[in-house]
Amino acid sequence: MSTQEQQFELDDYFPTTAWLTRYQHALDDSQELEDTGGGWGVGWNGDFVFEMLNLPIEERTVGDLPEEVWGALEEGITQLPENTLETVLEDAPEDVADGIEARDGPLPERAAQELLETKISEAPEKVWPGLRRVMPDIMDDLLDELEQNVTDDGTVYAWIGLEDGGCYNTTTMDSLDERDHGFVLTGDFDQWVDLVSGDLDVVEAIMSGKLELDGDMQKILQYSDAALTMTDVASDLDKRFLF
Amino acid sequence: MDASTDQIKAGRVDTDSQYYELYQKSVELGTWDAEKLVRKVGFEDDREVWGGLNDNEKEQWARLISYFIDGEQAVAADARRIMKTVSSPYFDRSMEKEMMASALGLEEAKHTQFFDLYLTNVMSDKFPQYELDSRRGGIQIPRTEACGAGEMFERQGTLQAQAAHGGDPADIARAATNYHIGVEGILARGGYFAKNRMMQEAPLKLLNKGFQFISTDEGRHITFGLELLQELIEKEREGLPDYQGVENAIWEQAIEDIGYITDTAYFITADINDPLDVDFSELVNRGARLAGDMMFDTLDLDAGSATEFMQASADAMENAQGSDYDDVIDRYDHIYSQKMAGD
Numbered sequence: 001m002s003t004q005e006q007q008f009e010l011d012d013y014f015p016t017t018a019w020l021t022r023y024q025h026a027l028d029d030s031q032e033l034e035d036t037g038g039g040w041g042v043g044w045n046g047d048f049v050f051e052m053l054n055l056p057i058e059e060r061t062v063g064d065l066p067e068e069v070w071g072a073l074e075e076g077i078t079q080l081p082e083n084t085l086e087t088v089l090e091d092a093p094e095d096v097a098d099g100i101e102a103r104d105g106p107l108p109e110r111a112a113q114e115l116l117e118t119k120i121s122e123a124p125e126k127v128w129p130g131l132r133r134v135m136p137d138i139m140d141d142l143l144d145e146l147e148q149n150v151t152d153d154g155t156v157y158a159w160i161g162l163e164d165g166g167c168y169n170t171t172t173m174d175s176l177d178e179r180d181h182g183f184v185l186t187g188d189f190d191q192w193v194d195l196v197s198g199d200l201d202v203v204e205a206i207m208s209g210k211l212e213l214d215g216d217m218q219k220i221l222q223y224s225d226a227a228l229t230m231t232d233v234a235s236d237l238d239k240r241f242l243f
Numbered sequence: 244m245d246a247s248t249d250q251i252k253a254g255r256v257d258t259d260s261q262y263y264e265l266y267q268k269s270v271e272l273g274t275w276d277a278e279k280l281v282r283k284v285g286f287e288d289d290r291e292v293w294g295g296l297n298d299n300e301k302e303q304w305a306r307l308i309s310y311f312i313d314g315e316q317a318v319a320a321d322a323r324r325i326m327k328t329v330s331s332p333y334f335d336r337s338m339e340k341e342m343m344a345s346a347l348g349l350e351e352a353k354h355t356q357f358f359d360l361y362l363t364n365v366m367s368d369k370f371p372q373y374e375l376d377s378r379r380g381g382i383q384i385p386r387t388e389a390c391g392a393g394e395m396f397e398r399q400g401t402l403q404a405q406a407a408h409g410g411d412p413a414d415i416a417r418a419a420t421n422y423h424i425g426v427e428g429i430l431a432r433g434g435y436f437a438k439n440r441m442m443q444e445a446p447l448k449l450l451n452k453g454f455q456f457i458s459t460d461e462g463r464h465i466t467f468g469l470e471l472l473q474e475l476i477e478k479e480r481e482g483l484p485d486y487q488g489v490e491n492a493i494w495e496q497a498i499e500d501i502g503y504i505t506d507t508a509y510f511i512t513a514d515i516n517d518p519l520d521v522d523f524s525e526l527v528n529r530g531a532r533l534a535g536d537m538m539f540d541t542l543d544l545d546a547g548s549a550t551e552f553m554q555a556s557a558d559a560m561e562n563a564q565g566s567d568y569d570d571v572i573d574r575y576d577h578i579y580s581q582k583m584a585g586d
Contacts, residue, residue, distance in 0.1 A: 204549035206528075207535025217524035218513065218564075221505075221557035228550060 008068060010141045014239040015156050017149055020170040026233050027167035037165035037226035045182035048160040055154040055189045056243050062123055063116035066240055070116055072136035078108040091130045183215030198235030261470055262339035265463050269346035275456045277357040284449040286364045292447055293365050299518040305369040306511045307437055309386035312358035317396035319355050322348030324407035333412050343467050350460040357453045372579040385575030389568045391506030399426060412475050412485055413492040420493045423468020425500035427461050429533050436529045437511060441519040469541050494547030501552055502559035504530060509563035
């Protein structure tokens with residue numbers, strides 16, 4: 001079965017708040033974290049922020065998203081009856097309408113191509129309510145994620161609430177200041193992909209400068225096994241990368 | 244013809260060697276004169292700043308400078324062994340290495356001289372006991388003896404002796420790792436980081452100037468050591484039987500040394516509540532980055548585990564948290580007094 005035919009839920013995709021919630025549950029269910037992280041954050045702030053920089057939202061287009069996402073969008077548009085599509089397109093933003101108009105070929109193909117070539121960063125504002133109604137749900141959800149959880153400069157701030165060997169909450173933030181935290185792990189999105197895939201050792205990444213850790217190193221050293229468990233749990237969790 | 248840009252023909256010295264380049268840089272840049280420096284800058288401003296510090300702030304400086312003066316003396320003393328080691332048959336074309344090692348020896352002696360002048364003329368109230376030469380029956384300064392640095396310098400002497408006296412490539416790799424990566428590359432450069440932080444609160448002008456010269460010299464020494472290690476690693480990777488085990492030796496030594504270094508970092512910061520805001524966390528981060536740059540980026544080591552390295556640091560920190568350094572300092576103060584009295 002091709003990936004286009006497979007069904008994925010929002011919480012399969014990294015980085016999304018839905019995936020982060022799955023990560024929260026996996027951390028909370030981890031016996032290893034309970035064993036190694038007992039006492040972590042008790043009487044002091046043990047909450048982490050994963051700061052993922054430089055998501056390629058300017059470089060990539062909707063057509064660069066995972067195949068099953070853009071495939072569903074393309075299929076949804078091309079399968080609409082032409083008069084329905086014309087009605088939908090009546091409310092399109094001017095630059096989208098102009099872009100479709102300037103292309104050659106049948107209307108459904110032109111419309112699909114115009115949307116697939118839209119930059120990820122521009123997608124939320126170029127997709128209008130009428131189109132959203134006929135779009136696959138997964139695409140609609142992902143656009144919401146992009147709009148709400150990725151900053152204009154392509155950063156995701158994932159906040160992980162950790163205490164006494166468990167994970168009590170997760171969320172995304174607009175900036176580092178939005179919630180109190182004790183630790184920040186920062187790196188380019190590419191490095192995060194390698195990290196949560198299990199291809200990058202977190203300690204080696206910090207030592208080589210691929211990731212930067214800000215926080216009380218006494219605590220990190222004291223709970224070094226718990227810190228490693230956090231990345232192990234992330235890499236063990238199934239995921240599909242949006243970029 | 245412009246004589247300054249003209250290539251001068253050399254005979255037996257290989258002027259294309261990277262070791263020759265380092266030696267030549269030492270000749271050009273490493274000739275600063277510690278006596279001239281202190282005469283030019285003078286002690287007055289530093290004495291004034293020093294006099295305005297409270298006892299905790301002075302103690303933090305004293306803990307840092309202790310390991311620098313004892314460390315510089317230890318590395319100067321071991322330079323003669325390095326000269327012997329680099330002429331080992333396990334290295335190729337060693338003449339330029341010997342030239343660089345001789346420059347290193349002179350520079351380390353000068354660093355010791357600078358700190359000796361500085362302690363005597365500025366910080367003497369915190370160092371009533373420091374003038375004994377550890378090689379003439381004395382011991383290291385009590386503060387150095389109390390922390391991991393003191394143990395590391397003693398280990399350095401043993402490793403350098405093993406390498407110099409017929410050591411195999413793994414012995415040489417251990418000695419070079421300890422000296423150039425551990426002592427110079429992490430302990431000393433971590434110390435510069437701490438010094439820069441402390442200078443924000445307590446700007447000791449002459450000390451800062453001396454440190455600038457010293458850190459430039461040390462940069463060449465670290466490069467020298469990494470070149471030596473790379474040469475050994477390349478031979479190991481070529482499959483030469485005598486060189487097998489070099490990478491493992493480097494890792495083992497690095498893991499041993501990070502314990503001493505972490506202990507020293509704790510000793511100069513968290514143990515005394517860090518009055519001049521060095522920040523233990525940032526110092527550890529800095530040390531980790533320095534280690535990573537050398538071991539992963541420069542040497543491209545794949546023999547060891549970064550996690551094991553971190554665990555060694557974690558274990559050392561746990562021990563450090565339970566240490567009573569003041570008690571150890573008191574004990575060594577007593578021993579030092581006895582030595583000074585000639586007992």
